[in-house]
Every structure is written in C-alpha cells, then in structure tokens.
Amino acid sequence: MVYVFDDDTEKVFTITPNKYQAGQGTATLQIRGSADTYFEVDDNVIAWQNYTGTFHEDWKYVQIRVIKTV
Numbered sequence: 001m002v003y004v005f006d007d008d009t010e011k012v013f014t015i016t017p018n019k020y021q022a023g024q025g026t027a028t029l030q031i032r033g034s035a036d037t038y039f040e041v042d043d044n045v046i047a048w049q050n051y052t053g054t055f056h057e058d059w060k061y062v063q064i065r066v067i068k069t070v
Contacts, residue, residue, distance in 0.1 A: 008035040008060040025070040033059030
C-alpha cells in the first residue's frame with residue numbers, strides 16, 4: 001500500500017521495529033516516497049532506501065516495506 005498524506009510539507013518519519021513484540025529472524029526496513037508523483041505499490045520507478053533512523057522528507061506519497069533476511 002502507498003500511503004497518501006494531505007500535502008507535501010516536510011514530515012518526520014520514524015519507524016519503530018518490534019513495537020509490540022520481538023519477532024524471529026532478521027529484517028531490513030526500507031522506505032520510499034515522492035513529493036509530487038503518485039506511484040503504484042509494485043512500481044520500480046522510485047528506488048527503495050534502507051531505513052536507518054528518523055529522517056525528514058517532503059513526501060506526499062510514502063511506502064514502507066520489511067524484507068525478512070533470515
């Protein structure tokens with residue numbers, strides 16, 4: 001799912017892994033977004049970035065994914 005915010009003003013993005021309970025294995029969190037261009041869930045137009053901590057972006061459209069590695 002691609003989340004659509006009301007506008008493209010700067011926002012702070014923070015992802016909290018294991019918020020409710022630790023899972024099994026290891027996972028990589030990734031995020032991508034756009035300030036003005038809508039994209040579909042499976043589009044390859046916008047590159048994924050590994051999430052390494054809180055950051056600021058002016059995105060209106062945002063998608064997050066988790067890739068389990070083990």
